[in-house]
Amino acid sequence: MLIHRCAGCSEPGVDLCRRCRFALVASPPVTTASGIVAATEFSGLGRELVVGLKYRNRRRLADHLAEQLSRRLDPTQIDVITWAPTSRQRTRRRGYDQAELLARALAARWRKPCRRMLYRSHGPAQTGQSRASRLIGPQFSARPLRHPPRVLVVDDVVTTGATLHAAEVALLAAGARSVILAAVAATPDGPPKRGGPHLARPVRTASASMPRGLHLVPSMATMSGDVA
Numbered sequence: 001m002l003i004h005r006c007a008g009c010s011e012p013g014v015d016l017c018r019r020c021r022f023a024l025v026a027s028p029p030v031t032t033a034s035g036i037v038a039a040t041e042f043s044g045l046g047r048e049l050v051v052g053l054k055y056r057n058r059r060r061l062a063d064h065l066a067e068q069l070s071r072r073l074d075p076t077q078i079d080v081i082t083w084a085p086t087s088r089q090r091t092r093r094r095g096y097d098q099a100e101l102l103a104r105a106l107a108a109r110w111r112k113p114c115r116r117m118l119y120r121s122h123g124p125a126q127t128g129q130s131r132a133s134r135l136i137g138p139q140f141s142a143r144p145l146r147h148p149p150r151v152l153v154v155d156d157v158v159t160t161g162a163t164l165h166a167a168e169v170a171l172l173a174a175g176a177r178s179v180i181l182a183a184v185a186a187t188p189d190g191p192p193k194r195g196g197p198h199l200a201r202p203v204r205t206a207s208a209s210m211p212r213g214l215h216l217v218p219s220m221a222t223m224s225g226d227v228a
């Protein structure tokens, strides 16, 4: 039989022991250079928990991580929760999408709807892409939204923020009223602003951040076309 051990310190018998739970709660939030708030830093305990969820099939850690993320966000600003989907191959290999588990755990905590709203756009393989387009990250599309909701997009780890910002662009193009981006853990891209605000960065609204014919990147135009 498998003996459960604390994902933080290996104490037997629990998913996450009391001491590690307290340490997680006490860990300061991180704000990335692009303004995305993460529940904790992708190092030490935060790293152990995310790695456990992502690579060691420890799905119940999603509840603990979602709980910590819920402390950084204001649910009154959010109508629906979604996630930045992991590639289909990875989801198949793992048997689950960790970002979806996090989004669903958070939604259950808040009793809010959780829906798949984002789809990975088919693009050239990463290996064939220039460094610039790799930095841009994956492209997403979203189906047109009939009743413009305020959307929270959840991801596990944020590094450059490219994935979450691509999700934001797709959702605004699909008609979302506003988009909040959040991750469970952040790796610093440049020096992170430690202990940032407890609320997510100011909500970006469609009118504020999506002027027509935008400056983003050429491939974004294709993406907008997908969802128009």
Ligand SMILES: [Zn+2]
Residues within 6 Å of the ligand: 006, 007, 008, 009, 010, 011, 016, 017, 018, 019, 020, 021
């Ligand atoms: Zn522990």
